[in-house]
Amino acid sequence: xxxxxxxxxxxxxxxxxxxxxxxxxxxxxxxxxxxxxxxxxxxxxxxxxxxxxxxxxxxxxxxxxxxxxxxxxxxxxxxxxxxxxxxxxxxxxxxxxxxxxxxxxxxxxxxxxxxxxxxxxxx
Numbered sequence: 233x234x235x236x237x238x239x240x241x242x243x244x245x246x247x248x249x250x251x252x253x254x255x256x257x258x259x260x261x262x263x264x265x266x267x268x269x270x271x272x273x274x275x276x277x278x279x280x281x282x283x284x285x286x287x288x289x290x291x292x293x294x295x296x297x298x299x300x301x302x303x304x305x306x307x308x309x310x311x312x313x314x315x316x317x318x319x320x321x322x323x324x325x326x327x328x329x330x331x332x333x334x335x336x337x338x339x340x341x342x343x344x345x346x347x348x349x350x351x352x353x354x355x
Contacts (some may be wrong), residue, residue: 243269243342246335251306252354254335266351268295269342280355281309286318288351292326293318297349299341301327303334305353 244267248255253262256272266276277288281304289311292300300319302311308330319326329337334350341348 244272245342246339249332249335254331254352254354262354264351264353264355266292266295266349267338268297268349269347271295276351277353279353281305281311281353284311284315284353286315289315290318292349292351293322293324295349296347297324298347299327299349300324301329301334301338301348301350303331303350303352304328305331305355308333 244256246254246256246267247258248260253260254265255261256265256267261274263275264277264279266273273291276291277284279285279288292302304310308328310328316326327337331352331354334352338348338350
């Protein structure tokens, strides 16, 4: 049984993920990146989870998305509330999850036509 609608052509979809990588539309990426249905931002940040800064969240807050996801690698970790100020000012919520859950959630929301963005930390 098919649980998701077909992906409209040309939109970014996660096609695979694993330890230290994700594939978007069949192309493998080994760096942190931000993904929106119609835009891909390689090297969204050079930070690790421990070194995330306000500037990293300012970029996420500036994206044309109603829903922002943060994939924190293979382990679920929550950023410091101080870092979330740019999203709060932009009146955007943040859902934090591990990388596999972030990829799956993004695919479902994107397929529903939602304005979603995801920032992924692969390291």
